[in-house]
Structure formats: C-alpha cells, structure tokens
Amino acid sequence: MDFKDTPDEAKFRAEVRAWLEANAKPKSATGFSAENPRFQQSEQEALKKAKAWQAKKAEARYARITWPKEWGGLGGTPIQQVIYSQEESKFDVPTGFFEIGLGMCVPTVMHYADKATSERFVSPAIRGEEIWCQLFSEPSAGSDVAGLRTRAEKDGDEWVINGQKIWTSGAHYSDYGILLTRTDPKAPKHKGLTMFWISMKAPGVEARPIKQMSGGANFNEVFFTNLRVKDSQRLGAVGDGWKVALTTLMHERLAVGGGAGGSGPDVNELLMLARETELEDGPAIKNAAVREKIAEWYVRGQGLKYTTYRTLTALSKGSVPGPEASIAKIVVAPKLQDLNSFAMDLEDMGGIAVGEDAPAMGAFQQAFMWAPGLRIAGGTDEILRNIIAERVLGLPGDIRVDKDIPYNELPTGR
Amino acid sequence: MNFDFSDDQKMLKEQAQKFLAEKCPTKAVRKILEGDEPFDRALWKQIAEMGWLGTSIPEEFGGLGLGHLELCVIAEELGRALAPVPFSSSVYLATEALLLAGSKEQKEKYLPKLASGEIIGTFALAEGPQPPTVKSIKASLRGGRLSGVKTPIADGDVADFAVVVARSGEGAGERAIALAIVDLKGEGVTRKAVKTLDPSRSHAEITFKDAPAEALGAAGEGWDIARRVLDRAAILMAFEQVGGADACLAMAKDYALNRYAFGRQIASFQAIKHKLADMYVLNELARSNAFFGAWALSTDAPELPEAAAGARISASDAFHNASKENIQTHGGMGFTWELDCHLFYRRAKMLGLALGAPRVWKDRLITHLERKNVA
Numbered sequence A: 001m002d003f004k005d006t007p008d009e010a011k012f013r014a015e016v017r018a019w020l021e022a023n024a025k026p027k028s029a030t031g032f033s034a035e036n037p038r039f040q041q042s043e044q045e046a047l048k049k050a051k052a053w054q055a056k057k058a059e060a061r062y063a064r065i066t067w068p069k070e071w072g073g074l075g076g077t078p079i080q081q082v083i084y085s086q087e088e089s090k091f092d093v094p095t096g097f098f099e100i101g102l103g104m105c106v107p108t109v110m111h112y113a114d115k116a117t118s119e120r121f122v123s124p125a126i127r128g129e130e131i132w133c134q135l136f137s138e139p140s141a142g143s144d145v146a147g148l149r150t151r152a153e154k155d156g157d158e159w160v161i162n163g164q165k166i167w168t169s170g171a172h173y174s175d176y177g178i179l180l181t182r183t184d185p186k187a188p189k190h191k192g193l194t195m196f197w198i199s200m201k202a203p204g205v206e207a208r209p210i211k212q213m214s215g216g217a218n219f220n221e222v223f224f225t226n227l228r229v230k231d232s233q234r235l236g237a238v239g240d241g242w243k244v245a246l247t248t249l250m251h252e253r254l255a256v257g258g259g260a261g262g263s264g265p266d267v268n269e270l271l272m273l274a275r276e277t278e279l280e281d282g283p284a285i286k287n288a289a290v291r292e293k294i295a296e297w298y299v300r301g302q303g304l305k306y307t308t309y310r311t312l313t314a315l316s317k318g319s320v321p322g323p324e325a326s327i328a329k330i331v332v333a334p335k336l337q338d339l340n341s342f343a344m345d346l347e348d349m350g351g352i353a354v355g356e357d358a359p360a361m362g363a364f365q366q367a368f369m370w371a372p373g374l375r376i377a378g379g380t381d382e383i384l385r386n387i388i389a390e391r392v393l394g395l396p397g398d399i400r401v402d403k404d405i406p407y408n409e410l411p412t413g414r
Numbered sequence B: 001m002n003f004d005f006s007d008d009q010k011m012l013k014e015q016a017q018k019f020l021a022e023k024c025p026t027k028a029v030r031k032i033l034e035g036d037e038p039f040d041r042a043l044w045k046q047i048a049e050m051g052w053l054g055t056s057i058p059e060e061f062g063g064l065g066l067g068h069l070e071l072c073v074i075a076e077e078l079g080r081a082l083a084p085v086p087f088s089s090s091v092y093l094a095t096e097a098l099l100l101a102g103s104k105e106q107k108e109k110y111l112p113k114l115a116s117g118e119i120i121g122t123f124a125l126a127e128g129p130q131p132p133t134v135k136s137i138k139a140s141l142r143g144g145r146l147s148g149v150k151t152p153i154a155d156g157d158v159a160d161f162a163v164v165v166a167r168s169g170e171g172a173g174e175r176a177i178a179l180a181i182v183d184l185k186g187e188g189v190t191r192k193a194v195k196t197l198d199p200s201r202s203h204a205e206i207t208f209k210d211a212p213a214e215a216l217g218a219a220g221e222g223w224d225i226a227r228r229v230l231d232r233a234a235i236l237m238a239f240e241q242v243g244g245a246d247a248c249l250a251m252a253k254d255y256a257l258n259r260y261a262f263g264r265q266i267a268s269f270q271a272i273k274h275k276l277a278d279m280y281v282l283n284e285l286a287r288s289n290a291f292f293g294a295w296a297l298s299t300d301a302p303e304l305p306e307a308a309a310g311a312r313i314s315a316s317d318a319f320h321n322a323s324k325e326n327i328q329t330h331g332g333m334g335f336t337w338e339l340d341c342h343l344f345y346r347r348a349k350m351l352g353l354a355l356g357a358p359r360v361w362k363d364r365l366i367t368h369l370e371r372k373n374v375a
Ligand SMILES: Cc1cc2nc3c(=O)[nH]c(=O)nc-3n(C[C@H](O)[C@H](O)[C@H](O)COP(=O)(O)OP(=O)(O)OC[C@H]3O[C@@H](n4cnc5c(N)ncnc54)[C@H](O)[C@@H]3O)c2cc1C
Pocket: A100, A133, A134, A135, A136, A137, A138, A139, A140, A141, A142, A143, A144, A166, A167, A168, A169, A170, A219, A373, A374, A376, A377, A378, A379, A380, A381, A382, A383, A386, A398, B270
C-alpha cells in the first residue's frame, strides 16, 4: 500500500510544476485567491482572464489531460489529471467557466455527433474560445428532470423548439448548449425525450440572468421561441434523449479529481482564523469546543481525500471505481455550509460584516451564502441519498405514480 | 498510486472472514456475553494456531513476520464478527509495546509466547472514570515495585502480564511517567472482574501492592512510548470498528428489505433509505481514514499520530452511528435481548472508549495540525 508518486508520476508532477511556475503565480500564504472569479470587478473581466488561462493550458495540453491527443488532450491517465489539479490548486489561477462544457456537454457531443461536428467543436471548447451550457432543468422539472415540457416539433428537415429552461449556469455567456426536449408528449415521460445541440446566439434563444440569493447572477432563465434547429443537430435517436442525458450525467460523475474539493474556505482557513481570533478565554484555537469542531471537519475532508485515492487506485488498475466515488458532494456541500457558518460564529458580532470589511475578504460569508446552492446543484442532497441507497446499497426505488402513464396525462402542480 | 491492500492481503481477509463466520457466529459471542467464561478459549486457540497473534512479530521472535497491513485486514474481520477474545489487548497493545520499547531479552522472553498464545498480555493505563493524563496517573513505581489500582483494564482478569503506566520517583511532567511489565500471576497483584456495558469482552480491576515490576523502555520515556502504543493500537482498532460498522449496515439492510409495513418493504421508505445511505457514507469515510492509518503504520510514517487520530475519530463515529441506527431500523425487535443489534451497540461504545474517547483524540489531532502549520 502506497500513495506516494511512482517514478513516472513524480516526473509528471515535476513537469507540471515547472510549467505552472513558469506561467502562473503561487497562491499567497493565506490561501485566498485574488483570481477567484468572485473577487473580480466584473464577470466580463473574470471571463477574459479565465479564457486566457485556458488557452495557455490547452497549448501545453493540460486543458484536458485524459482526452486523446488527436482531440487536444494529453492522452494521460486520471491520476495525471489529479496530479495536475493538485499542483494547479497551489497557484493563483482563474478556473471555472469551462467545467460544464468540457466535463459534460462536449463529451456528450463527441459521443453522439458525427466526426465532423466533433471536430468543429472540440478544439475551440478546449482552448476556452467557446463556452457550453447544460439546458436540462425547467421550472417544473429539476430533480425530476424527465418531467420537462420544452417541446421540439419536427418540420421537414428541421425541428421547431418552444419552451423554457431555468437555472442554466452560464447561459448568458455561453456560445452553445445541449438541450433536452420533449418530442412525444403521448409517450411515458422518460420515453418521449430528444437531445440537441444548439447555438445560444441563434434567433429564438433568449437568456435572462437570475439573481441568486448570494447576489451574483450566474444562472439564467432561457426562453425558446420558435427556435429552429437542423435534424443534424440531434444527439442520439429521436426518443432516446433520456439515455443521452444519462451519458452526460455519467461524465459528470467520472470527472474525478475535478471540482469536489468544494469552493470556499476549508479547514486550513478555519485553523488560521482560529489562531487569529481572541475569544473570552484566549485564542480560539485553544478553545476545546472549537478544536473539536475543526477536528470533525478535518476528518471528514481527509476521509473523502483518501476515498478519492481508493477510486484512483481502482482506475489505475483498470477496474471500474467502486461506489465509494458517489459520496463526494454529499460530504462536501453540507460541510462547506456548516464550516463557514461556524467561522462566522468565531468572528462573533463582527461576523455579520461582508466583503472587504470582513476578515479574509469576507470569504467565509461568501461561502456561507453560496453553500446552499451547492447542496442543490447537480443533484440535491436528497436525490444523492436516493442514488446511494438504490444504486450502491440496492434498496428499492421510490414508489412511482408516473411510470407508465402518458406524459400529457400526468398531474402537475406549481 | 496504489492505495489498497495487495491481492495476498485481500485473500487473507477473505479467509479470516470465512473462518470467523463459521467459528464465531453471534451465537458464540452471546455465549460469552451471557455466561461466566471471560473469553472464547476454543476460538482463541484456533486463532493462535493460525498464527494471527504473531502476524506482526518478526520470525526471529516466533512470529509470522508479516506486517501491520496483514494485521489490519484480520482486525477488520474480528470486528465484523465481534470476536470475544483478548486480541486487541494482547496484540495491538502488549505486543506493540514490546516491539516498540522492549529490550532484546524482553522480546525474547515475551514475544514467542505472545505469538503462540501461550501467554496473554494487556495494557494497564486507566484509573477509573476520567481520562488518564500525566497529572492524573497515581500508580507508582519505586525501586522495581509497583503500587496502585488500575481499572477497568480489558482482559485484566485473564492476562498473564500487563504493561503498566505508572509514576516513577524521578523526572518532572511527562518525564515522570514510566512503563513497567508486571506479572499478573505473581505476588502483590489482586484482581477482580469489573462488570461492563459489553460483557462479551472481559474487564478487571487490578490492585498492585509492591508488585515486582520490570522497566519497559528508557527512563523518562514512558509517556511518549504509551502515546505511540496507543496511536498504533488506534489504527488497528479502527479496522475492527470499520468491520463492526459494516456488519451493522449489512444487518440493517437485510432487515429493511425483508420487513414490510404499510404494504411495502420498509427499505422503500426514504427515511430508511436515507438513514442507510448516511450510514454508508460515514462507513466509507471511516474506511478511507483507516486505510491512511494502515499506510502510516506500515511505513512508520511521520504522519502516524495524525493518521491514528483521524482513523480513531472517524471509525468511532461510524461504528456508533451504524450500531444505533441499526437498532432504529429494526424497530421494537431491535430493542430486544434476543436480536443481535445490542451486541454491536455495546461493542461500538466499548471500542469507542477503550483507547480514550474521541473527544480526547480530537484535541490531539488539532495539536498535530497546529504543529504542522507552524513548521
Ligand atoms: C447553482 C445552481 C446551478 C445550476 N446549474 C444548472 C445548469 O447549469 N443546468 C441545469 O440544467 N440545471 C442546473 N441547476 C438546476 C438543478 O439541477 C436543480 O435545481 C436541481 O436538480 C433540483 O431541482 P429543483 O430546483 O426543481 O428542485 P425540486 O426538484 O423541486 O426539489 C425541491 C426539494 O424537493 C426534494 N425532492 C425532489 N424530489 C425528491 C425525491 N424524489 N425524493 C426526496 N426529495 C425530493 C429536493 O431534494 C429538494 O429538497 C442548477 C441549480 C443550482 C442551484
């Protein structure tokens, strides 16, 4: 048993590190990133910086390490991807913006579209020139996304699309999207769906940013009014949209070593705060209750880290990762919420301040306001528990009242 | 990256699981829980014959000369089976203490017999219902004689010798604490069984009155060695806890699939599904933390104290949670003496306290993190 780098891995780490040193600045000692999109003056500015960094990475073939060389990747292993992510996380670089596209949408296109289409899209996506979004959720279909209403109707060699998506991250700056639609309302709901790729700049597409409780507006409502797409933009067979969507979501889960680290202050930042903060009886770090809390979160984080190592070991031996890979978000998101709330408690009455007036540039407060979204996006805590219970433990599915009923006869609510 | 046990180690685990399923069903655990025997002697004998007791003892001292990783996989299975034997006292604690701090003569004298099961060892630290600390230790060691009361000591009634943590006449603070090996069958030692929450593992109060004692380890290093022994034992015990937690999940799942209420399997209610999903998550985190401990133990890494604390906190939490929610999943049946749920609930609490409560280990963990951040 060992998780030290093999000689090959160590060599790769050294290469990556040298490249990062030549191209980026290390993070400051406090760990807070000036390049974090949430600290940028404007989204436009953040996007510009992120695109420039993505282009650099693509040139060095680090933008998609596990993709084959002919698609602009490095043809590397998942472990190399993790090594890269570990090293990159020590540098102050602007990331985000591209994960949905490169992690989910573009792989789906590559899986289902013809070669020419893939060739058209892959390289601009990997260089960060074109951004993709995922148009699945609707006002009446989130967890139950197969209940969606957006209609696509065949008209000659084209499809005409009408309806509305919601919560679409990045739709307002995206160039393309993959869109799940209903093509047969008379079929049971999972059977009448079809997937397309669309241009977000096409006439008939309108993205309206929605202001989040955290203040920003990263997600959108997207309206389709007589949007016309060619039949050649269809991904997978007519009526097979659910299968295609599952491919997309599978890619999301396979993105090991990607995001799951959470997006915000973690145990190290909390330790730092505890050291600096004076409580009634001395520095917070000496307070037993504080120590106990930090230890608990640390152990959860470490448990997850070593779970990832177990997953990677399985991958490196060529076997399919075990179900342990599915626990990440359910651990990370509630921890992010509770840990940052506790950090604010340490700041006591002053913890209510936000932004530059708050300690650590308000990073704890920001994470506190963002964490509720992480518990919902990409499968809610409850849906993830269902997935673990059903797919990992083999417990029965929920009782369904909508199974073999034609979609257009299903009851609807708010 | 190779963060997993080897194929040979996994095979050993499978063998152990099969062996214990056959020789140590919960019926055997109950026999000890309800009867007068302090431990399952027949099982102990067979475990000794298979060489498990000497897994990490070098061949020159009569052991198998395997490593701690092998011991980890065996521990997990002992935990799954709730094996009612003095394995943790004799192997994780007494043997580890001798391996760490014993002189050549001491190793020659004790290790071969520990490996063969001819003698049982234990570790005597506790002195009643409070955490033992440098300040609180009262047992005293003067001129090769030990006096004081240690309680409750796991397997103290059946062990042949104990490694005792005591206060010596010399040194201040930590340096005043010494370790001594005491023959529990010799003069100056009286012991009586202590009733505990988990009678499937026996405990005793041991009173020493000028009992002859032989020093273990260098003078002034007793506390440090004791901590290191506890760290090592914590990792091995974490595997026992993970095994037990896993058994609870399996039991809860099995019951939930077969019990019907409101016209359906109770496993189809989300309240039950989500409870078991949470159990699974905690168990996996504990397993992964235990893996890190196993790595640190097998490579004697500088991270060992931190890894031990992480493994112990995580495994204690997982086993406690799994054992209590297993009862809940069983409803009224879960609260009966007849069903096995309470065996796990008792063992989970017992193991969670045995090497010091998680509270204490959390504090230690932060101390390690503080040091690391300063460095
Ligand atoms: C920050 C953010 C970014 C997002 N980005 C995108 C995006 O880019 N593209 C996209 O398509 N979507 C996106 N989403 C949408 C997201 O996938 C949905 O919000 C999510 O799946 C939940 O759906 P809902 O909002 O309709 O809530 P609902 O499904 O109505 O859920 C409401 C509550 O009911 C619970 N619930 C629902 N069904 C069950 C069940 N079967 N069992 C138990 N409890 C249940 C939920 O857990 C939740 O607590 C984003 C969401 C957020 C917050």
